[in-house]
Amino acid sequence: MQFIVNGESLSADVExxxxxxxxxxxxxGVKGLKYGCxxxxxxxxxxxxxxxxxxxxxxxxxxxxxxxxxxxxxLSSDGALHVVQEAWIEKQVAQCGYCQAGQIMTxxxxxxxxxxxxxxxxDQAMSANLCRCGTYPRIRAAIKxxxxxxxxx
Amino acid sequence: xxxxxxxxRRTFLIGSVAVAGGVAFGYYAINRPHKNPLADDLEEDxxxxxxxxxxxxxxxxxxxxHADVGQGVVSMQAALIAEELNLEFGQFETSxxxxxPAYYNTALASAAAPYMSTDKSAPAEMTRxxxxxxxxxxxxxxxxxxxxxxxxxxxxxxxxxxxxETLKKAASREYKTPVRDLTTRxxxxxxxxxxxxxYQSLAASAAKTRPANNVTLRPPSxxxxxxxxxxxxxxxxxxxxxxxYGIDLDVPDMVHAAIKLNPRxxxxxxxxxxxxxxxxxxxxxxxxxxxxxxxxxxxxxxAFKAADAIKAEWGAAPYPADMDEHWDTLSRSFTDDFxxxxxxxxxxxxxxxxDGADIETEYRAPYVAHAPLEPISAIxxxxxxxxxxxxxxxxxxxxxxxxxxxxxxxxxxxxxxxQYSGGSFGHRLEDEVVKRATEIAKTVPGVPVxxxxxxxxxxxxxFPRQIAIGRARGAVKDGKVDTVDIQIAMPSVxxxxxxxxxxxxxxxxxxQIAAGAWNLPYDIPNFRMRAYKSPELAPIxxxxxxxxxxxxxxxxxxxxxxIHAGGGDPLEERIRLTSDKVARNVLEVAGEMSNxxxxxxxEHGRGVAxxxxxxxxxxxxxxxxxxxxxxxxxxxxxxxxVGRIIDPINFENHVQGAVVWALGxxxxxxxTYADGKAQQNNYHQHEGMRLYQCPExxxxxxxxxxxxxGIGEPPVPxxxxxxxxxIFAATGKRLREMPFNKHIKFV
Numbered sequence: 001m002q003f004i005v006n007g008e009s010l011s012a013d014v015e016x017x018x019x020x021x022x023x024x025x026x027x028x029g030v031k032g033l034k035y036g037c038x039x040x041x042x043x044x045x046x047x048x049x050x051x052x053x054x055x056x057x058x059x060x061x062x063x064x065x066x067x068x069x070x071x072x073x074x075l076s077s078d079g080a081l082h083v084v085q086e087a088w089i090e091k092q093v094a095q096c097g098y099c100q101a102g103q104i105m106t107x108x109x110x111x112x113x114x115x116x117x118x119x120x121x122x123d124q125a126m127s128a129n130l131c132r133c134g135t136y137p138r139i140r141a142a143i144k145x146x147x148x149x150x151x152x153x
Numbered sequence: 154x155x156x157x158x159x160x161x162r163r164t165f166l167i168g169s170v171a172v173a174g175g176v177a178f179g180y181y182a183i184n185r186p187h188k189n190p191l192a193d194d195l196e197e198d199x200x201x202x203x204x205x206x207x208x209x210x211x212x213x214x215x216x217x218x219h220a221d222v223g224q225g226v227v228s229m230q231a232a233l234i235a236e237e238l239n240l241e242f243g244q245f246e247t248s249x250x251x252x253x254p255a256y257y258n259t260a261l262a263s264a265a266a267p268y269m270s271t272d273k274s275a276p277a278e279m280t281r282x283x284x285x286x287x288x289x290x291x292x293x294x295x296x297x298x299x300x301x302x303x304x305x306x307x308x309x310x311x312x313x314x315x316x317x318e319t320l321k322k323a324a325s326r327e328y329k330t331p332v333r334d335l336t337t338r339x340x341x342x343x344x345x346x347x348x349x350x351x352y353q354s355l356a357a358s359a360a361k362t363r364p365a366n367n368v369t370l371r372p373p374s375x376x377x378x379x380x381x382x383x384x385x386x387x388x389x390x391x392x393x394x395x396x397x398y399g400i401d402l403d404v405p406d407m408v409h410a411a412i413k414l415n416p417r418x419x420x421x422x423x424x425x426x427x428x429x430x431x432x433x434x435x436x437x438x439x440x441x442x443x444x445x446x447x448x449x450x451x452x453x454x455x456a457f458k459a460a461d462a463i464k465a466e467w468g469a470a471p472y473p474a475d476m477d478e479h480w481d482t483l484s485r486s487f488t489d490d491f492x493x494x495x496x497x498x499x500x501x502x503x504x505x506x507x508d509g510a511d512i513e514t515e516y517r518a519p520y521v522a523h524a525p526l527e528p529i530s531a532i533x534x535x536x537x538x539x540x541x542x543x544x545x546x547x548x549x550x551x552x553x554x555x556x557x558x559x560x561x562x563x564x565x566x567x568x569x570x571x572q573y574s575g576g577s578f579g580h581r582l583e584d585e586v587v588k589r590a591t592e593i594a595k596t597v598p599g600v601p602v603x604x605x606x607x608x609x610x611x612x613x614x615x616f617p618r619q620i621a622i623g624r625a626r627g628a629v630k631d632g633k634v635d636t637v638d639i640q641i642a643m644p645s646v647x648x649x650x651x652x653x654x655x656x657x658x659x660x661x662x663x664x665q666i667a668a669g670a671w672n673l674p675y676d677i678p679n680f681r682m683r684a685y686k687s688p689e690l691a692p693i694x695x696x697x698x699x700x701x702x703x704x705x706x707x708x709x710x711x712x713x714x715x716i717h718a719g720g721g722d723p724l725e726e727r728i729r730l731t732s733d734k735v736a737r738n739v740l741e742v743a744g745e746m747s748n749x750x751x752x753x754x755x756e757h758g759r760g761v762a763x764x765x766x767x768x769x770x771x772x773x774x775x776x777x778x779x780x781x782x783x784x785x786x787x788x789x790x791x792x793x794x795v796g797r798i799i800d801p802i803n804f805e806n807h808v809q810g811a812v813v814w815a816l817g818x819x820x821x822x823x824x825t826y827a828d829g830k831a832q833q834n835n836y837h838q839h840e841g842m843r844l845y846q847c848p849e850x851x852x853x854x855x856x857x858x859x860x861x862x863g864i865g866e867p868p869v870p871x872x873x874x875x876x877x878x879x880i881f882a883a884t885g886k887r888l889r890e891m892p893f894n895k896h897i898k899f900v
Contacts, residue, residue, distance in 0.1 A: 015434065022454035026409070031401040032394025034575070035453075036526045037608045041836040044526055072394030081393070088392040092384065092802055095810055096223025097391030098398060098526045098575025123845035130836060132526050132576050133223050134813025136847035138806070 001065040005030060006074025016062040021045045023061050024071065032072035032101045036130070043129030046102035047071045053109035072101040075108060083153070084108045087146035095133035103129050107143050115150050117143065205234055205312040208320075208356045213245040213340065218256035219305065220249070220296040220547045221387070222525070222577035224865055225803045228385045230305055232378045232799065237313030237371065238352075239337040247386065249571040252549035256294040260304035260863075296547040297582055297695060299767040299863030302799060306861045310370050318365030323358040324350050382802040387573070399545040399572035400530045404601040407532065408437060410593050411456035412604060413463050414445035416613050417470035417829035418692050422446065424466045430459040439463070442592040449593065449602065457607050470829025472691050479690050479826065480517070483622045486642040486687035493645075493686040494662030496671035500679030505636040510626040511718045514711060517890040518703030519823035520617040522831075522839055523696060527575025528611040529586040533594040534601040539566040540591065541601075545574030547581045551654055555584055559591045578814070579695040583616055583653065609834040616650075617824045617831075618696030619643045623670070623707025628679075629719030634730060637677050637715065639670055639708055642685035646700065649693045669701025669766045669870050670708035674733035682708075691826060697814060698766055698869035705764035705870030706819075706877070706891065713760070713878045714887065723878065724749045724761045724774075735858045736770040739763070739792050742853055747774035747790040756780070757787075758883025762875035768860065769867035770794050773812070775848070775875040779883040783898035786816065786848040786876065791868055796858035807864045808852045815872030817842030821894045846899060 003010050005028060012027040019038075024030040024047070033056055036044030040055040047056045048070040056064075076082040081089070084107050094100045103126070110117070110125040117125070122143050131139070207214040217230035231247050234240070250256070317337050324342040325332045327350075334345045341349040373380070390396035415422060425446050427439040435455035440447050446463050450456035473479055531544035533556065540560045546552050549571055553564040560567070574581055590604035606614070621643035628636040646665050647658045666684035673680075696702060716726045724744050731737040740763055743749070753759060756779040763772045771793040778785045791808050798804045822839045825832050833839040854864075877888045880897065888896055 018452075018454055022452060025401075026452045026454065029403070031397065034398075034526070035400065035528065035605075035608075037836050039608075039835055039837065042526060076393075085392045089384075089388055092388050092806065094223075094385075094388055094391035095225070095806060096525065096527070096574065096576040097387065097396060098223075100391055101394045104392065127843045127845040130526065130841070130843070132524065132578070132814070132841065134810035134817075134842070134847075135806070136813060136842070136844045137809050137850055139844065140847075 001061055003028065003065060003069060004067065005069045006071060012061075014061050016060060018061045020047070020056040020059040020061060020064040020069070023064070024056060024069075030071050030073060034098055034101060036099065041130070042099065043102040043106060044099050046105040046129070048105060048109055051109065051112070053106045072105060075105065082108060083149045084111065084142070084146045087142040087149065091138050091142040091145060093135050093138040093142050095135055099129060099131045103131065103139055107139075107146065111143070111146060111150060115147060117147060205309060206238065206316040208316075208352050208359070210353050210356055213240065213352060215245050215247050216250035217247050218250050218294055219301045220545065220549075220571060220574065220581065222296070222545065222547065222574040222581055224301070224807065225385045225387070225800070226296070226301045227387065228383060229302065229799055229803070230309055231386065232383060233305055233309035234313040236376060236378045237310045238317050240340050242383070242386065244340045252294055252553055252569050252571075258293055258295050258300055258304050259308070260298075260300035294548070294550050295582070297579070299769070299866040302795070302863040303861050306797070306799070311368065314368040314370055315364055315366070318368050319362055320352055320355050320359050322365055323355045323362045326362070327355070327358050379799055380797075380801070383800050385803065396573060398527050398575050399543060400527055400575070400605060402532060402543050402572065402603070404532055404534070404543065404603075407601040407603050408449050408451065408597070409453045409456045410447050410449050410590070410602050410604040411453070411460040412442065412445055412447045412589055412606065412610060413460040413465065414610065414614055415465075415467040416831070417467060418614060419471045420444065420829065421468035422465060423468050426464045430462040433459045433462060438596065440593055440596045442589050445589075447589065447593045447604070449597065453605050460607075470826075472689070472829070473826075474829040475827055476825045479620060480622070482690060483620065483642045483687050486685045487624065487640055488685075491642065491685040491687060493666055493684045495681070495683050496667045497680055497682040499677065499681070500636070502636050502638040502679040502681035505628055505679040506626055506638060511628045512711065512714045513626045514624070514714060514889060516623040516625070516707040516710060518618075518621045518706060519825070519891055520620050520691060520693070521696060521818050521822050522612055522615045522617050522824050522833065523578045523580035523694075524612060524615065524836070524839060525574070525576025525578055525580050528606045528608055529580065530603060530605040531587040531590040532601050532603040533587065533590040534599065535560050535591065535594045536599055538562040539568075540594070541568045541570070542587060543570045543572060544587055545572040545581055546584060546587070547577060548584065552584045552587050555588055555654075556591045559588060559595065578697040579699075580615065582650065582695050585614070585653070612834045612839070613831040615824070616692050616694035618702060619646050619693045619700070620690070621703040621707070623704065623711070625707065625711030627711060627715040627718075629715060632719045632721055634677055634712065634715050634719060634721070634726060636679035637712065638679075638681045639711060640683045640685065641666060641670055641704055641707060642687050643700070643703065644687050644690050644693060646693050646695055649689065650695065653692070665700030667704065668699065669705035669764045672765055673708060673763075674736040674765060674770065675712075675727070675730040676732050677730060697811070698866040701764060701766035701866075701870040702815070705762070705766065706873045709762040709764060709871065709874035710877050710889065713762070713874070713881070717881075722750070727761065727763055733770075735794050736763070736765065738857055739770045739772045739794050739855060742855065743772035743774050743790055743792045746792065746851060746853060747776070749774065756883060758879050758881070760875050760878025760880070760882050762871040762878060764867075764870035764874070766867050766870050768862045769864065770858075771867045771871050773868070773871040773875040775872075775879040777876070777879045777883050780900055783900035784880055784883070785900050786846065789848050789850045789872070789875070790853075791850060792853045792855065793864060793867055794855040794858045795862040795864050797856055797861040798854045801854065804854050804864055805852045808854075808868045809850045811866065811868035812850050812872050813842050813847060815869040816876055819873035819876055819891050819893055820846075820899050821892050823892050
């Protein structure tokens with residue numbers, strides 16, 4: 001099967017039903033997305049398919065084949081940071097950091113759809129991503145900062 | 154005697170240059186420095202001043218032996234060294250280093266001594282010093298118990314200072330300039346004429362220089378790093394996806410493994426049938442392991458799938474099969490036979506309650522999982538009489554010993570590469586995953602095996618937080634709290650943890666059965682606290698804040714009920730009862746921050762709680778609203794006094810995280826057993842807090858306490874009682890059992 005990952009076309013000999021999470025991590029060596037729950041309850045494995053945030057643990061390989069897949073490694077281009085990553089660094093969101101790639105991918109996709117979110121919008125958009133360290137106050141602040149950076153840009 | 158601890162630490166530090174070790178007997182011998190672990194692999198032109206600093210012509214490496222499970226302790230340890238060594242962030246690398254007995258944890262050892270942390274009496278100090286020796290003898294390089302800051306605050310600064318002064322001595326000799334005319338700045342020695350000599354260029358001559366042993370630490374007024382917010386060294390890589398955790402590592406020629414263990418913890422494997430699994434794609438081998446079966450395959454998912462396909466017959470659980478029996482066992486433990494210690498007996502509670510009590514209550518805390526987001530994993534390669542291990546662990550020396558036992562080699566022949574971990578909360582104080590990975594790896598010598606637990610295996614084979622029951626009776630007199638009589642029963646966390654290390658728990662009472670309840674700073678005329686050690690139940694482990702996570706809830710809620718029974722104000726009465734200045738101030742600041750006493754709309758309520766754990770007094774005020782669809786937590790004000798705040802941003806992050814942790818579990822988490830099996834196996838059944846439920850959390854750190862303390866755990870215990878007390882204020886309903894969603898809905 002062919003997968004377009006961060007602009008690169010890669011092939012993997014995998015079963016139709018192997019979750020995209022494991023295709024990327026174990027077969028293609030892309031490790032920024034994380035395994036957390038395997039049942040779409042934590043969001044650590046979030047990637048973009050055709051620009052939309054999805055849970056890669058619950059997408060079968062055959063449904064991701066030939067699609068444009070973006071992981072945290074491909075979120076920014078030319079070595080620059082994505083505005084959401086800039087905000088994440090500025091607000092020092094991460095503690096253990098294991099959920100943060102998924103949080104950032106969800107936030108980046110969400111801000112594309114809703115660049116001027118209310119507090120409630122943020123709560124709605126981000127509540128399917130679990131953070132066991134409890135960085136939620138900083139995630140909120142970072143999204144607001146990213147939104148204001150987008151406004152100025 | 155009061156300075157005993159300080160002297161011991163200094164002796165250790167100044168003697169910590171390469172000194173041959175040898176077997177140690179007796180106190181004096183135990184107190185001798187351990188061999189320097191970095192000296193073994195030094196090249197000719199490299200110098201090592203002590204086990205925390207390594208300088209080569211190419212680079213400076215700071216060794217940060219405390220495990221980083223998300224708490225930012227790598228950056229903190231580096232900052233303490235860099236403060237005295239005059240290094241800037243960016244001028245050095247860090248390494249977890251080789252496990253070594255020289256990194257024994259002085260602070261954890263002193264906290265293990267059963268005296269109130271504020272007790273500076275001679276017996277208390279002496280016991281702490283002896284416990285320190287015990288831990289040093291064991292070489293317990295353990296990260297936990299909120300001990301990293303107190304453990305390292307002095308010794309790492311000394312390490313930096315010794316390195317700095319030794320580099321100056323080397324420069325003095327090389328440039329024929331008196332040491333007193335030399336200064337250091339930004340990774341270099343500065344000569345009087347302004348020339349800068351980099352530390353790296355001095356490495357070779359410093360190696361031949363006798364280490365400076367008469368150094369003084371800078372006064373706080375001269376600190377460049379400590380006390381100022383810093384950017385954690387891992388913050389960029391954790392925002393770009395570049396950081397690799399243990400689960401992300403690949404080793405050449407590595408194979409993957411998954412495991413299916415008896416879902417009854419510690420129960421045996423009776424038989425299994427792997428005929429389907431054996432023929433599945435990618436499966437190399439099926440091997441029995443202790444209490445289960447493992448699959449070796451070419452991919453994690455294929456290994457998981459094959460493990461699922463194995464059919465097994467499992468033996469019975471070595472503990473009661475059903476939850477009712479666990480609770481009944483605790484209920485039956487409130488007798489003299491199980492009395493572990495009477496921790497406090499001020500006044501005469503027995504007599505004061507002869508004529509009846511104003512409150513008589515019972516509280517319960519359930520088993521709770523750690524479930525950090527990164528499932529546990531380990532890579533192990535076994536070869537002839539040696540092994541190599543890659544995993545994130547908080548007890549690296551124990552891992553070496555346990556792997557060595559299985560392999561049949563010396564612990565020193567087990568090379569351990571410690572890794573960043575995606576959370577722990579106590580989970581990585583256990584090393585069963587490494588033991589199982591070693592058993593698997595032993596069947597394929599020379600091949601590195603990465604064992605990854607599925608989330609489900611991680612959940613059901615977690616060693617959860619203890620269950621506990623607290624009973625309280627109390628009386629008021631003239632509207633004031635007069636008598637508090639608290640009894641707590643739980644199984645021993647320490648006994649359970651030590652049993653998995655084939656060790657006996659230290660002698661004496663288990664302080665975690667009473668932690669957070671006996672050491673309240675209140676001057677209550679009659680105050681008794683008795684701790685009961687129940688028989689062992691399900692295997693348990695340290696869960697962020699350990700005993701205090703249940704006991705703080707019991708003791709503070711009981712006090713709150715009593716204050717209400719007397720018609721007092723919850724905050725004012727707590728303050729009135731507190732003569733300890735530091736603790737009292739914490740409560741007063743919490744009152745000011747939250748504007749305690751100001752009016753609130755109807756259906757809103759405010760609760761306060763105070764717990765002292767790991768030596769840190771911490772108060773939290775919580776505001777909730779009883780909405781038509783459930784309770785909404787609006788705000789949390791949290792105040793803690795740790796003596797000295799090393800990094801204000803990380804401090805705030807810790808407190809906010811601890812509050813979210815505690816509230817989430819108090820709201821909706823428990824592990825229950827049926828037929829001996831944990832009934833919760835993923836986050837949908839043990840969710841914790843979600844972002845939409847997260848209150849605004851306003852944090853204040855105070856620095857009035859005499860000793861520096863860690864902040865990882867102390868904000869956990871007050872959160873659940875503050876929430877329960879706030880819900881009472883808003884709804885009139887008392888919650889005496891966690892998780893609270895058994896009795897009330899949250900939105």
